[in-house]
Amino acid sequence: MTLDPLQTLTLAAAILLLGRFLNGRIGVLTRYNIPQPITGGLAFAVLTTVLHLGFGFDIDVSGGLRGPLLLAFFATVGLSADLGRLRAGGPRLVLFLACVVPFLVVQNVAGVGMALMLDQHPLIGLLAGTITLVGGHGTGAAYAQIFSDTHALSGVAGMAMAAATCGLILGGVVGGPVAQYLLRGRPTLAEGGAQTSAAGPGEAAEVTTESTIVTVALVMFCLLAGGWLAAMMADAPVALPDFLWCLFCGVLLRNLLAPAVRLPVNDAAVDLVGGIALALFLSMTMTTLRLWELAALAGPLLVIVAVQAVVAVLYAVLVVYRVMGRNYEAAVMSAGFLGFSMGATATAIANMQAVAGRYGAAPVAFLVVPLTGAFFIDLANALVLTGALALPVFGE
Incomplete structure (x- = not known):
């Protein structure tokens, strides 16, 4: 069964509604900030797997709208970058970036090294590196399409979604406990002023x-x-x-x-x-997920992502926390770092809110981390990945 672009768009909307329904009924999905398109897409993937294995029935979708939707998303990332507001982060923002950017190289080296150890294509290591863990589902889907076209790797779109989803969960799980470990025996803030977000003080303008x-x-x-x-x-x-x-x-x-x-x-x-x-882009991408094609790579992929979580925790404790001052704000920033280094900016903010809700406001962290996660990290990640892909090891 082959769907045209309009039918594919309708299916994507239905998957979003399914994801919304499941997230509303299964508390753990909301607690770990699993995106609705991923929840609905995985449920749809289970259905298509049953239809394929049980009845030999396949659903093929149109990919005509996926590219423009992805480009539109990244255009909005650029449109959200107010350079005047970004300057408000000051020296702490520069210092935090100096911690985070080298981690992009560390994470990719760890991913590629694990992929080679597990006898996988090195591009799988990049896919389970900063492409999906720092870049998230959108960046993962973008590079998966590139890898599929240039290296004829099958099932990479599904692997990208799986790696990004696993990273999202792990980033939300480890952030709070790591901050608690860093704060042991150290003074914290009982209460503080209003938190500052990346959007700056005040209420957002009304959408018209x-x-x-x-x-x-x-x-x-x-x-x-x-x-x-x-x-x-x-x-x-x-x-x-x-x-x-x-x-x-x-x-x-x-x-x-x-x-x-x-x-x-x-x-x-x-x-x-x-x-x-x-x-909509993620929903359309998830319609192409073939779980039966991922079976051979599921084990290695999960191993790489698990190792990446350990690497991120060690980096947060040994580098980020120490460089940022070994204080309460540094601990909150470390929790945020684990959120977007393994998942997304939303996960970073959720981690920091959990810590601040218990110990008090961290205004510097709530300014620096969202600014880094929302814009700078994506730009640095794109440049690092562009340089990495020029290396001979990925030309095979």
Whole structure:
């Protein structure tokens, strides 16, 4: 059975509703911040596996809309990067970045090393490295498509989703206990001022039809300009992925063009459009998951992700906590670091909220960690991965 683009989009929407239903009924899914498209997609994958193994019935979907939706999501990442607000993090933001960026190399070395030890393709190590664990489901799906096209690796989209989901759970599990370990016997804050988020103080602007239309128009412009730049630079010595060009265009639009023409960018509308694009993209990607094709790689993949969790914990305790000052704020930042180094920025914030809810506010952590996880880490990760993929070991 083959679905056309409209039918595929409808299926993706149904998977989102299924994920919402399951997350609402199964508390552990909400507790560990499992995305609704992943929950619904895994349930759909179980159904398709039963249909395939039991009845020989397969469902093939159209991939025509997946690419534009992914590019739209990364365009909103760029549009959310207000450089004026990013400067508010000050020296602590720079110091935290100095801790985090080297970890990207550490995580990829660990992933590739484990993949080679387990007799897997080295690209599987990158897939279970910063591609999915730092980059998350969206970045994992993007690179999985690239690996599938350039190296003919089967089942990589499903592996990317599995690795990102496992990382998301582990990042939420280890963050709180590690912060508790770091705080043992040390003074904490009984109470403090209001927490500061990446969006800055104050309430977010209301999402209106006009602000949403402006956001959609900016996103579409990013897609066109990003695609044009990617085509122009296709023969460059180092070729950047299309989605990175769209992200760069979003940054330029937000910080140069929009202020010049007095075009307001509504952060809430940007988050809304980006969230919809990513949710639909992930749902469509999950419709391609073939569990029976992953059986041979399930064991090695889980082993690599488990080792990555140990590496992240050691790095948080031995590097992040010490460099950031060995104090309460440093412990909260370490919990946040484990959230986005293994899962997503949302997981990082959930980890920090759990610690701050018990011990008191950590305003610096709530400013620095979301800024790093929401923008800088994705940009640094893309550059690190671009350099890594140029190495001979990945050309096989």
